[in-house]
Amino acid sequence: MKWTAFTMDLSKIRKTAQNVRVMSKNLMILSLSTLLFFLFLGLAGYAQTYLKNSPLSSMKGLAAQVSNDFFIDMIGLEIPQLNRERESTFSGENVFGFLFRLVTDINPKDPKTLLAREVPGLGNASATPIRGTGTGAPPQDYGPPPADDKPGSQGENPAVQPPEESPSPAPSPEPSSQPPQEKPTTGDKKVVLIYHTHYEESWVPELGIEEADKAYDEKLNITLVGKRLAEKLEEKGVGAVDYSPEYKKTQADYSWYKSYKYSRNTVKEAFAAHPEINFVFDIHRDSLPREKTTARIDGVDYAQVYFIIGQKNPDWEKNEQFASRIHDKLEQKMPGLSRGIWGKSAHQGDAEYNQSLTPNSVLIEIGGPFNTLEESYRTADILADVISEIYWDAEKVDAPAGASNG
Numbered sequence: 001m002k003w004t005a006f007t008m009d010l011s012k013i014r015k016t017a018q019n020v021r022v023m024s025k026n027l028m029i030l031s032l033s034t035l036l037f038f039l040f041l042g043l044a045g046y047a048q049t050y051l052k053n054s055p056l057s058s059m060k061g062l063a064a065q066v067s068n069d070f071f072i073d074m075i076g077l078e079i080p081q082l083n084r085e086r087e088s089t090f091s092g093e094n095v096f097g098f099l100f101r102l103v104t105d106i107n108p109k110d111p112k113t114l115l116a117r118e119v120p121g122l123g124n125a126s127a128t129p130i131r132g133t134g135t136g137a138p139p140q141d142y143g144p145p146p147a148d149d150k151p152g153s154q155g156e157n158p159a160v161q162p163p164e165e166s167p168s169p170a171p172s173p174e175p176s177s178q179p180p181q182e183k184p185t186t187g188d189k190k191v192v193l194i195y196h197t198h199y200e201e202s203w204v205p206e207l208g209i210e211e212a213d214k215a216y217d218e219k220l221n222i223t224l225v226g227k228r229l230a231e232k233l234e235e236k237g238v239g240a241v242d243y244s245p246e247y248k249k250t251q252a253d254y255s256w257y258k259s260y261k262y263s264r265n266t267v268k269e270a271f272a273a274h275p276e277i278n279f280v281f282d283i284h285r286d287s288l289p290r291e292k293t294t295a296r297i298d299g300v301d302y303a304q305v306y307f308i309i310g311q312k313n314p315d316w317e318k319n320e321q322f323a324s325r326i327h328d329k330l331e332q333k334m335p336g337l338s339r340g341i342w343g344k345s346a347h348q349g350d351a352e353y354n355q356s357l358t359p360n361s362v363l364i365e366i367g368g369p370f371n372t373l374e375e376s377y378r379t380a381d382i383l384a385d386v387i388s389e390i391y392w393d394a395e396k397v398d399a400p401a402g403a404s405n406g
Contacts, residue, residue, distance in 0.1 A: 130309060130320060130341045139306040139342060139365050140287045144256035145200050145216035184392055185237035190274040191391065192233055192240040194226045194281050197263040197353075197363075199244055201285045203376075204369050212287065212369040218246065225366055225376045226283045232384030238391050241277075243270055264354045271357070279387065280361035282353060285376070286368045293368030294375065295336045303367025303376040305330065305383070307341040310363070312351035316343070318359035326362070329386040337382060 128138070200216040207217060223244035230240040247262045248254045254262075263282065271277055286293055286306060295304045307323040309316050323341050330338040344351045355361045364383070367376050 128343055128345075130343045137288055137292045139308065139339075146214050183237050186239040186276075188239070189276045190239040190241040191276055192230070192238055192279045192281070192387065193243065193267065193270045193274070193277045194230050194240060194283060195243040195245075195263060195266050195270070196221075196223050196226055196284070197259045197282050198284055199223050199246060202369075203285070203367075203371055203373060205372050212289075215369040218248075220373075222283055222285050222366070222376075224373060225285075225380050226281075228377050229281075229283065229380040229384055232381050233388055236384060236388035238388045239276075241270065241274055260352070260354060264357070267354050267357055277358075278360055279391070280354075280358055282361075282363045284363060284365045285371070286365040288368045290368060290370035293371055295334075297334055297336060300378065301375050302334070302337055302382070303371040303379045304339050305337060305379060306339045306365035308353065308363040308365060309341060309343045310351045310353040310355050311343045311345050313353075313356040315356065315359060319355045319362055322360045323362040325390055326383075326386055329389060330382070333386060334382055337379065 199221060200218060201222040202215045202217040202220055204210065204212055204215050206220055207215060209215065223242075226242050226244060230242040233240040243266050245262075245266055247259070251262060267280065285303075293304050295302045307327060309320050309323060313319065320341060320343075327338050327341055353361075353363045355363075366379050366383075
């Protein structure tokens with residue numbers, strides 16, 4: 001009897017062990033299948049995003065997008081002589097890291113990316129070029145300005161005043177025997193909105209400081225360039241309104257990390273006040289050194305331009321098309337003034353930039369902290385020429401952006 005009972009217990013244990021093995025095997029298969037499924041979705045999404053970017057679909061575009069080591073290792077898959085004595089880009093560790101980041105937007109070698117989604121401002125990674133001459137240095141952001149008690153960010157600094165405007169270089173008009181034609185005008189309608197999400201951005205030479213990360217000021221800042229752009233557009237008959245709210249004074253619980261939340265309300269307020277608005281520009285200055293933000297054209301220095309597209313916006317391609325029209329005309333008029341059109345994905349900064357409110361909206365970076373206000377004014381004047389030409393040359397003006405937004 002004892003032997004029979006022992007045999008039955010052993011049989012039950014064996015059967016239980018078999019069931020555990022079967023369940024473990026099924027669980028492993030299910031887990032692996034789930035992982036492969038999500039990897040497939042990630043790869044499909046990645047391919048869909050980049051296949052839409054026709055300027056990057058060629059080998060030339062690919063070479064501009066990847067590092068030298070990656071490109072050589074890729075060619076080395078077919079030409080073994082190109083392989084070098086170092087870890088290959090296509091090693092198991094690197095491939096796993098790439099796939100993991102592709103699916104999760106988290107870089108295993110950069111713990112900061114784990115928090116980037118939850119802490120605004122930590123995801124300000126470099127933008128990627130979409131179109132134009134943007135294969136050089138990508139635009140950069142320093143982050144929030146320094147505390148109010150530091151140089152360059154003093155709200156009431158009597159020593160720092162906006163410099164007087166000096167005339168920008170312009171060709172002398174040729175005499176004409178034709179009678180002057182009446183210039184077109186939008187009348188009282190404001191069809192262009194200019195605003196500034198980071199209104200305090202200023203310039204090292206104007207503030208008399210040395211540190212670029214302290215180039216912020218309550219008075220002498222990028223809003224002056226926006227006002228200049230609006231004035232020049234008005235001179236060309238294109239009604240423009242410049243919204244330059246000082247959020248620190250209007251927002252009791254101001255936080256730099258909520259800047260785009262505040263400015264989104266600004267855009268909506270402008271739409272409500274001026275439903276005829278059709279073009280929207282968020283004017284910033286970049287944070288790169290002078291040699292990467294300055295163009296010398298015909299012996300004159302200009303602050304160069306970056307166009308930034310937020311690819312978190314589901315319709316970002318329409319905004320890119322709008323930016324492309326401006327970029328192309330800039331290249332025709334002043335080759336080298338534009339640094340091209342750059343995109344930021346969902347894990348790179350705000351990545352939306354209020355551009356979902358209208359397809360005719362773009363963020364424009366004009367110069368950097370080491371440019372001067374005069375150089376920025378010159379660029380604003382050229383931008384006004386281009387924007388007004390686009391507006392007046394259009395066969396058909398799009399429906400006002402504010403009319404369809406709540």
